[in-house]
Amino acid sequence: MQTLRLNTETKKELLGNLLGRNTGSYSEYEKTVNDIIDNIRANGDSALFDYTLKFDKCSLTKDTVKVTRSEIEEAYKELSPEFIEVMKKSAENIRVFHEKQKRNSWIETNENGSILGQRILPIEISGIYVPGGKAAYPSSVLMNVVPAKVACVERIVMCTPPSKDGKVNAGTLVAADIAGVTEVYKVGGAQAIAAMAFGTESIPKVDKITGPGNIFVALAKKACFGYVSIDSIAGPSEILVIADETANPRYVAADLLSQAEHDELASAILITTSEEVAKKVKEEIEGFLKTLSRADIIRKSLDNYGYIFIADNMQDMIDAANAIASEHLEIITKNPFETMTKIKNAGAIFLGEYSSEPLGDYYAGPNHILPTNRTARFFSPLNVDDFLKKTSIISYSEDALRKVHNDIELFAKEEGLTAHANSIAVRFE
């Protein structure tokens, strides 16, 4: 983990390096993924079960692909009552936060005889993908499903790969049940994405696919975009802490490590106006690394994408934070709320020394599926809008159209679209 002085030069280098995480060429996998998609489209279940046998070493049929109620009951028994209770509390917090994002349709009658409006309706069926094995995070299940449920999506389908013996991760199943998934299928990989995008005999065709996955899953989602809606492709995790001399170095160090442990591509950055804080954070990191189970991953992540920057003043920290547009931004300064008002780009902002980032990952309620890789400049956390669609409503009375029909005909003719003009003109011939 380098310590550098923040200036135009180092900031530019930093931004280049962060974006550099994304340049891997995956074209070698694209053909494989496209072949899988084509095969699923052409052969449905039979191709799906073939792939599941090949990749997951699990033999499925139309009768066993869907998780049964008794499998879900079994999963509950595998988990501790305390964990189940925490998941329920977390789901409730997520629900309460996302309820506030809901919006109403509106319709408005105007004096000129026109009625205009916007209907907002849920999509009918959403699909969520959950990775298997170690990458199966029950918290992600809650974060993907609850917003769809709040949006009143009727059917919420989940796909997740089975183990060899046909079992599905118990945490995934219980989280799905708590969050309100309506059906779970034991399929994974690009084949699961294709099955949800196009439908097979067993898997329903969905309107939108969300949820993380490996490179095959990500490429399949991208390839199916347009046939279905997808969430944005998530990159490696990031945390940026901006801190002044009031920050507790031990807390800052612990928070940086919490994101660095995700994977070797994760990025953890501290920008501080205090050389003292910078020095102590580095020491604390070394101390923690002796005890943490994922220290190997953390070391690699910090070596490649970990930085400590010393900034001259608060404004430089804010400018850098806006340029980096971090997925997670912690503000640990004397007046964090005041600092926050100057931040334009961030996925989620954590204010003050007790708002540690994992609080947002697991518990507080806002979504932990956030824009990465500097895309917070234009993308948003997963939210209820992602499961809604809008329809415009237009109604003009005869009088209302009569008043403006010449204008519309003129505009259409200027664009050379005479049948457009004609459709207005015939009503007043």
Place this chain on the structure above:
Amino acid sequence: MQTLRLNTETKKELLGNLLGRNTGSYSEYEKTVNDIIDNIRANGDSALFDYTLKFDKCSLTKDTVKVTRSEIEEAYKELSPEFIEVMKKSAENIRVFHEKQKRNSWIETNENGSILGQRILPIEISGIYVPGGKAAYPSSVLMNVVPAKVACVERIVMCTPPSKDGKVNAGTLVAADIAGVTEVYKVGGAQAIAAMAFGTESIPKVDKITGPGNIFVALAKKACFGYVSIDSIAGPSEILVIADETANPRYVAADLLSQAEHDELASAILITTSEEVAKKVKEEIEGFLKTLSRADIIRKSLDNYGYIFIADNMQDMIDAANAIASEHLEIITKNPFETMTKIKNAGAIFLGEYSSEPLGDYYAGPNHILPTNRTARFFSPLNVDDFLKKTSIISYSEDALRKVHNDIELFAKEEGLTAHANSIAVRFE
């Protein structure tokens, strides 16, 4: 244009045919587009000007690529005062409608000592692409730019290809000026998209690119997705009219033709419970075709993607409309508002016999950039949200975190993320 009875069989055929419009493989162009993008990223302006010379036969420099104020004044002089006046009225209607889509940030203090919120901010810089030549529609300029302006986007950049003599379509320039574009550049094609996505010496890097274009433009947008946000890829235009025996066949026919004239892939469909209406609409179409300037295009479009369906009852019409999820849906029935409440999937709905579709294209205010190709099941009209982004706000007091820290640590440990658990634990050690 075929007349068929609406039943499960014909509906299935119809949906297959509509989606079939999309199956063209464009992989042959992908390499060209990727090469252009790579070249722009590597060589900036110099590559951009080379392509403009090659494809648009126009020689540009850093000093001439940007449209000047006097060129805009010139453009005003080329248009009739009436046309300028109509564009201004249209822009105002679009503004008024989209103002109603705006949303506020919110922040909420809870009894337990937590503060949660959602900030909503405009993206900083948006880019709009406008095709050149015959495909330059001033109405599309208004529809793309005004929502960005309403969202308070600070910089709105437009790219549009020049003619050989370095001029830009006058209608495009005036519409851009009325709508509030801050700068216009004379570049087009995939090279313009790449320039906006990655920035060059002359063209600023933008956060989002919207606007229609040919296949090269569409592929470039798709390839740059992730580096920038893009709007959804628009397919050929569509209109669906559902009508009972009260509909005026002359109006229905004229409205079907208004969309069929767009291009040979456009689709115009009537579903009616009245055989009489079906018959007369067909006759009216034949009559109109004798006089319309774009009759050749219309004939091809109707031959391939035009249908008249006779439905047994209102419910069948509604079900079919929901399955087709048309970009434009006209409801011309005895009680159009009642029928509308049963429609789940449509881009824009036009109610009653005076709400002809071109009213929405040019004038009423709702956006005419709408989801095509059955994607209204999950996509929305272009709207103010497309130019906004959200950030979550999380702040817990010491007390608030103390009450729940065990829960969070437990959740993190269950997921095997010990550094996550540690970051909470250190605050209470």
